[in-house]
C-alpha cells in the first residue's frame with residue numbers, strides 16, 4: 001500500500017468512495033491498494049477509511065456483494081479473503097494489500113455455475129435474492145470449513161474429529177446463522193447446502 005496524494009478540499013469532494021463526503025469536509029490521504037480479485041490483480045486508489053465492500057461495489061463495479069445493514073449484522077456482504085469468509089462491510093480495503101478476494105462473481109468457472117449456485121436454483125433458496133450472494137459465499141465456506149474439520153457451536157463433542165459427513169442440518173443452520181434472510185428462505189437454503197454436501 002502506498003500513499004499517492006494529499007488533498008485539501010478537492011474536486012472529488014462529492015464522491016464518498018473517493019474521500020469526499022459531499023458536506024465539504026477535507027479529504028484524507030489517498031492510498032493505492034492492489035488486490036487479487038477473482039484471480040485478477042486490481043488496484044484501487046482510495047481513502048484509508050473505505051470499506052472493502054464499497055471498494056468492490058463502487059470502484060470495481062462488482063455489485064454482487066450486497067450492502068444491507070452495513071454494520072456486520074446480516075451477512076449480505078459476505079465474501080472470501082484468502083479463502084476465509086469475511087464481512088466486507090466490516091473490513092477496510094486498505095488492509096487487504098496483496099490478498100486474494102473472491103466474490104460471488106468469481107464462483108462461476110468456464111461458464112459453469114458453482115454447484116451451490118445450481119443447488120440454490122434447484123431448491124428455490126431465494127425469493128427477492130438480496131441475501132443470496134452472501135448466503136452462497138457463506139455456504140461455500142461452510143463446506144470448506146467442515147472439510148478442514150472445524151467444529152461449531154452445534155458440534156456435540158469438539159474433541160471428536162469433524163468430517164464433512166458430520167455436517168448435519170443442525171450444523172448447517174448454526175454455521176449459516178450469521179446470514180439473515182428477510183424472505184425466510186431458511187429451509188430451502190439448508191436444503192441447498194445439504195444437497196451439495198451429500199453430492200461431495
Ligand code: FES
Nearest residue numbers: 068070072075089
Ligand atoms: Fe455487511 Fe450486513 S451489509 S453484514
Ligand code: FES
Nearest residue numbers: 127129181182183
Ligand atoms: Fe429475500 Fe433472502 S431471498 S432476503
